[in-house]
Each structure stands twice: as C-alpha cells, then as structure tokens.
Amino acid sequence: MNTKSMKTSKTLLVGLLMSAATGGLFMSQCSAAQKVESRVAADITAQTPRLLNQGSPASFADLVEHVRPAVVSVVVERDGQPRIASNMDDVPAPFADRFRPFGQAPGFGSGQRGTPRAMPSPRAEARGSGFIIESDGYIVTNNHVVEGSTKITIQLSDGRELPARIVGTDKDTDIALLKADGGTNLPTVVLGDDSRMRVGDWVVAVGNPFGLGGTVTAGVLSSIHRDIGSGPYTDFLQIDAPINQGNSGGPTFDISGTVFGMNTAIFSPSGGSVGIGFAIPASTVKAVVAQLKEHGSVTRGWLGVQIQTLTPDLASGLGVTDAKGAIVASLVEDSPAQKAGIKQGDVIVGLNGETILDSRDLTRRVGMMRAGSKVDFTVMRNGRKETISATIGKRDLQQVADASRFGSSISPSSEDILGMKLAPLTGEAREQFELDETATGVVVTSVARNSDAASKGLRAGHVIISAGGKDVRTPADIGRAVSEAKNAGRESVLMLVEGPEGKRFLTLKAA
Numbered sequence: 400m401n402t403k404s405m406k407t408s409k410t411l412l413v414g415l416l417m418s419a420a421t422g423g424l425f426m427s428q429c430s431a432a433q434k435v436e437s438r439v440a441a442d443i444t445a446q447t448p449r450l451l452n453q454g455s456p457a458s459f460a461d462l463v464e465h466v467r468p469a470v471v472s473v474v475v476e477r478d479g480q481p482r483i484a485s486n487m488d489d490v491p492a493p494f495a496d497r498f499r500p501f502g503q504a505p506g507f508g509s510g511q512r513g514t515p516r517a518m519p520s521p522r523a524e525a526r527g528s529g530f531i532i533e534s535d536g537y538i539v540t541n542n543h544v545v546e547g548s549t550k551i552t553i554q555l556s557d558g559r560e561l562p563a564r565i566v567g568t569d570k571d572t573d574i575a576l577l578k579a580d581g582g583t584n585l586p587t588v589v590l591g592d593d594s595r596m597r598v599g600d601w602v603v604a605v606g607n608p609f610g611l612g613g614t615v616t617a618g619v620l621s622s623i624h625r626d627i628g629s630g631p632y633t634d635f636l637q638i639d640a641p642i643n644q645g646n647s648g649g650p651t652f653d654i655s656g657t658v659f660g661m662n663t664a665i666f667s668p669s670g671g672s673v674g675i676g677f678a679i680p681a682s683t684v685k686a687v688v689a690q691l692k693e694h695g696s697v698t699r700g701w702l703g704v705q706i707q708t709l710t711p712d713l714a715s716g717l718g719v720t721d722a723k724g725a726i727v728a729s730l731v732e733d734s735p736a737q738k739a740g741i742k743q744g745d746v747i748v749g750l751n752g753e754t755i756l757d758s759r760d761l762t763r764r765v766g767m768m769r770a771g772s773k774v775d776f777t778v779m780r781n782g783r784k785e786t787i788s789a790t791i792g793k794r795d796l797q798q799v800a801d802a803s804r805f806g807s808s809i810s811p812s813s814e815d816i817l818g819m820k821l822a823p824l825t826g827e828a829r830e831q832f833e834l835d836e837t838a839t840g841v842v843v844t845s846v847a848r849n850s851d852a853a854s855k856g857l858r859a860g861h862v863i864i865s866a867g868g869k870d871v872r873t874p875a876d877i878g879r880a881v882s883e884a885k886n887a888g889r890e891s892v893l894m895l896v897e898g899p900e901g902k903r904f905l906t907l908k909a910a
Contacts, residue, residue, distance in 0.1 A: 459603050462656050463615050468586035472554040472607040473527045473540050473563075473577070473648060477547050528606035528649030529553070529577065530658065531587050532688070536561070536579035539688060540648030541663050542568045545575050553579045556613055567691030571632045571699075572683055573663055575648075576691040588650060590688075591657030593636065593680040596620050604640040604662060604676075606649025616640045618674075625677060626759060632699070632766050634759075635677040636660045642676040651678050658684075686767045700768035701794035702741075703734020707903050708757040709746055716893030716906040717746065718782050724748035725758040728895065729902040739789035741778065743895070744868065744904075748784070749777030765791065816881065817907050818850025819843050819857065821874040832860045838897070840864040841871050851908045857896065864902070865895040884909040 527544030531537070538553060545551060551563040561579040568575040579585070600620045608614050618640030625635040638651055642662050650658040660678030690697045706725040707713075714722040724746045730737045741747075748755055751774060755761045768774065770793035778785050815821075821841050822828055828842045829835075840862045846853045865871060867880030877894075884892040891906040 459615070459617055459654075462603060462652065462654065463605065466588050466650075466652055466656050467605055467613055467615070468556045469531045469588040470556065470605045470613070470650060471529045471531060471538060472610075472612045473529045473538075473544055474552040474554060475525045475527070475545055475548045476550040477525065478549055526607055526610050526645050527647040528645065528662070530648075530650040530661075531579075531585050532590065534583070534585050534587050536563075536582040536585055537566070537692065538563065538577040538579055539661065539684060540575050540577060541661070542570050542573045542575045543663075544648045545577070546570075551577065553577070553582075554612065555585075567695035567697075569687050569691065569697040571697070572679060572687050573633070574661070574679065574684060574687045574691070576688050588652075589657050590681045590685050591653060591655075591659045593659040593682050596623070596636075596653060596659050598622060601654045602638050602640050602659075603652045603654070604638070604642050604646065604649060605652070606642065606646035606662065608643040608645040610645060616642065621675070624756065624760075632763050633679055633683055634763055635664075636680055638662075638676050638678055639674045640676065641674065646676075657681075683763075683767070690769075698770060699766040699794040700770060700772065700791040701734075702736045702765050702789065703731035703792065704736045704741065705729040705731075705901050705903075706747070706758045706761060708759070712891060712906040713893065713904055715889070716891050716904075717744075717779070719746060719779055721748075723757070724755050724779070725761040726904050728904055735789050735792040739776075739787050741776065741787055741789070742780065743902075744780075746779040747776055748779055751775055752777075766794070816874060816878055817909075818847035818852045820845040821863070821877065823873050824862070834860075834862065838862055839870070839872070840897070841874055841877060855905045855907065856898075857905075858898070861896050861898040863894055863896055867892050867894075881909050 525544070527540055529538045529540035529544075532539055545565055546568070548565070551565070553561045553563045555561070561582050563577045563579045566576040566578050598620055602618055602620050604616045604618075606614060618638055620636060621639045622637040623634075625637050636651075636659070638660070640651065642649075642665060646662045649662045651660040651662055653659050659681045661681075661684055662676060662678050664677045665675065687697055705728045707728055709717075709719065709722050709724045709726050711722045713726060714720070717726070727736070727741060727743055727745045727747065729743060730741065747761055750761070750764055753764075755764070765774075768791045770791055772791045774789050774791055776787045776789060778787055820843070822844050824834065824838060824840060824842055828844075829838070832842060834842070843852075843857055843859055843861045843863065845859050846857050863871060863877060866877045867883055869876070869880060871877050871880070880894075881892050884890075890909060892909050893904060893906050895902060895904055
C-alpha cells in the first residue's frame with residue numbers, strides 16, 4: 400500500500416471513529432432527552448388539577464335527572480301593579496340600574512327600555528323559582544319573589560300544582576320559606592357546604608327563566624365573598640352559569656348534586672344574562688331557614704360595637720402585620736362586648752377559631768348567631784393575641800345611631816398640624832359645632848383641600864379623640880403623637896375620629 404493510500408485509509412478510519420463517537424453521543428443525548436421528557440410528563444401529571452385528572456364530566460344529564468324534580472316554579476299573584484321589591488333596591492349608584500332581581504328587567508315585554516310591562520288587569524302575576532328541602536312540602540325561594548303576594552301556587556316538574564303559604568321571610572337576606580299544602584313524599588334536594596367549593600368548580604343552575612320551567616344551565620363558580628351592596632348579612636357567590644329573569648329563588652348545584660347557593664341577582668345593563676350572576680350561600684340559607692321554620696322570623700345576634708375594616712394603613716398604624724380583621728371604633732354602654740372586656744382599638748381577627756376577613760364578615764357571622772350563644776373572639780391588643788369570651792345579645796330593631804350634626808362656622812386657630820387647623824373643645828367650640836357636652840378630644844376647625852386629612856374624609860367639626868393610641872385634649876397632644884410616630888420610624892399616625900357617621904379609626908401620613 401503506498402503512502403497516499405495509507406493516508407487515505409487513516410483518514411477514513413478516523414472519520415469512521417468520529418462518526419461512531421458522534422453517533423454514540425447522539426444516542427446518549429436522545430436517551431437523556433427521553434428521560435427528561437418522561438420526568439416532565441410525570442411532574443405535569445402530578446400537578447394536574449383533580450377534575451382534569453379524573454376527566455371532566457361528559458354530561459350533566461344524570462345530575463339533572465336526579466335534582467330537577469325538586470326544583471319548582473313559584474307563581475305569585477299580587478293586587479295591582481307588581482312592585483319591584485328586593486334587597487337589591489339599596490345597591491348604590493352607579494350600579495343600581497345594573498343589579499336586578501330576576502323578577503324584573505327594564506322594558507321586558509314592553510318594547511321600550513326602562514318601561515315596565517303594562518298589565519291589563521289590576522291583578523298581576525309574577526313567576527320565580529324555588530326548591531323543595533323537605534318531602535312534606537317545605538320550599539325555599541327569594542323574599543322578593545313572594546313579597547306582597549295574595550296567592551302562591553307551586554308548579555312541580557310533573558305538572559302538578561299545589562297551593563302554598565308563607566311560613567316566614569327575611570328581607571335582610573332575601574330568603575323566604577314556603578309550605579306547599581297537600582303534598583306528600585315530594586322529591587327533595589339537600590343544602591350542601593358552600594365552604595368546600597373552590598373558584599373554578601363546575602356549577603349547574605336549574606330554574607324558571609322567563610316562565611320556561613325546568614331550564615338547565617352550566618358554568619363555573621366565578622368568585623366568592625362578593626359584596627354587591629345589598630346589606631351586611633349576605634356574602635354572595637358569583638357564578639357564570641347563565642341565569643335570567645325568573646331564576647330568582649332557584650338552586651345552583653355542585654357536581655355532586657347538592658345545593659351550594661340560591662340564585663338571587665344578576666349584573667346586567669339590559670336585564671338579560673351577561674354571565675355574571677349572584678347566589679346566596681347555602682350556609683346562609685340553612686341558618687335563616689332554621690329560624691324561619693321554628694319562629695317564622697329571624698332574630699340576629701348583637702355584640703354592641705361599631706367596627707371598621709382593618710385596612711393596610713390602619714394595620715401599619717397599629718403595628719399589625721396582616722391586614723385582616725375588624726377594628727373596634729367604639730362600644731355601646733353595657734353591651735355584650737363591653738361586658739366581655741373588648742376594648743376600643745382592639746382588632747377582632749377570629750371568631751371560634753375561624754379567621755375574620757373584615758368588618759362585613761364579622762357583622763354577618765355575629766348576625767347569624769342566636770342570642771345567648773357563647774363565642775370566643777380572638778383579638779389583637781397591643782401587638783399580642785388574646786382570647787375573649789362573650790355572650791351574644793339580641794339585636795334591637797329600635798336601636799338607632801345618634802349622629803351629631805356639625806355647624807358650619809369655623810373657630811380661628813393658630814394650630815396647623817398635618818393640614819388641619821385644630822382647637823380645644825371649649826364651650827364656644829361645642830356651641831359652634833353642636834357637640835355634646837360628653838364629647839372629648841380636639842375639634843377640627845378646617846382642613847386643607849389637598850391634604851392627606853382631606854383625602855381621608857376629615858372635615859370641619861370632626862373630633863379627634865385619640866392619636867397614636869393616646870387620648871388627646873389639646874392640639875399639642877396631637878403634635879406630640881405625630882413626633883413620636885416619626886421618631887419610631889412609622890410613616891403614619893393612627894387616630895380615632897368621631898363625626899356624623901360615628902367613630903372610626905384612620906391614619907394620616909406623619910410627614
């Protein structure tokens with residue numbers, strides 16, 4: 400073999416060896432990549448949401464077949480033109496025209512938006528939904544469905560019609576309990592535990608929209624703890640299962656077929672469904688229905704405190720790390736709270752071991768308790784948690800807050816602190832601002848328009864009772880509180896203020 404041939408052979412040999420090495424490397428890389436893919440696939444499987452892992456329901460037919468016989472149409476007769484009656488009447492602007500009870504929608508049947516349908520007879524008929532919870536004929540629906548009724552008829556899914564009467568109603572939560580006469584061994588559904596539901600869970604609504612009984616829609620639980628301005632005693636669930644006029648009082652089911660909410664309102668510019676509906680939680684329905692069945696009415700628990708939600712600003716001023724709970728602004732004399740030892744400035748963060756989210760949450764939970772119930776409150780006081788036991792009282796419907804009216808004249812003052820002119824509570828100041836003789840603190844005589852105090856709602860005539868956790872009697876006391884907050888490295892100072900709306904805490908920037 401000549402030298403040229405030998406070089407060529409060596410070159411070929413080296414090339415083959417390199418190819419073999421490259422091939423082995425490629426095979427090794429492929430093997431490693433396959434292992435990585437397998438590991439990633441295993442991780443994805445482990446993290447797959449429970450519902451997808453089990454397979455989403457191919458059909459709700461079995462569920463609907465089981466529950467639909469217990470869902471009824473509620474036919475109501477009223478004398479005269481039907482009145483728009485609902486706990487939604489108090490929804491604040493600009494949303495009042497968008498939140499509607501299902502019984503009424505602007506222009507429905509009239510051809511003109513915003514004009515109620517004309518009724519040819521002085522006797523009007525309205526339709527809603529309901530569901531049977533006991534086989535002898537106890538039925539739950541909305542208060543606004545049956546309010547003002549002269550006759551109520553229940554239409555079952557099998558075509559039967561039964562007369563019904565009102566056992567009791569609760570306007571504060573928009574819940575009514577009916578009793579159908581003449582029915583035995585009626586189909587029922589069970590009120591479930593709404594606390595087990597998670598945002599994104601499947602929901603199925605069954606009802607009587609536009610008089611079309613037995614209508615089924617499906618969607619998901621869109622959100623929880625919704626406040627839509629309808630009062631302090633209901634914490635709404637938001638769903639996107641389409642619900643419309645006539646769905647009022649109908650049930651919304653989870654995929655196990657238990658009722659976790661009762662449909663009561665929709666958000667709608669036109670009166671039709673836009674995929675935002677609201678349901679009363681089953682836990683609220685159970686608590687109210689139990690009292691309606693036993694007493695025909697609802698009595699609510701009373702603690703005797705004026706409270707406000709603990710905001711991040713207030714939490715910072717109090718040295719509290721977690722901005723959850725309700726801060727006690729004032730106590731009613733000789734109230735259950737005062738007898739138990741709850742103090743002004745306490746932050747109520749728990750009730751019987753459950754977290755209190757805000758002032759609305761506390762009001763709702765206390766309101767749902769019966770008078771005489773023993774309750775353990777967890778409070779934050781001076782940066783430490785304490786447990787205080789209290790006996791819930793009975794809310795007196797005749798109790799009315801006594802709000803002072805402040806005059807408009809302004810006393811001159813040389814004191815200017817944090818954008819406020821302040822003055823001691825002299826006899827002249829009390830007379831000018833119509834303040835009670837028992838009022839204590841420092842009166843605000845004017846507030847700079849662009850100040851932090853103005854943005855927090857302080858006005859002439861408000862009285863600052865305490866600053867930095869200490870009672871104040873002169874403007875200088877407030878100045879010292881501001882200096883102490885700065886020296887402690889706090890950006891704001893906590894103040895207790897009294898005005899026409901009562902007592903409340905707020906924070907002002909110490910700079």
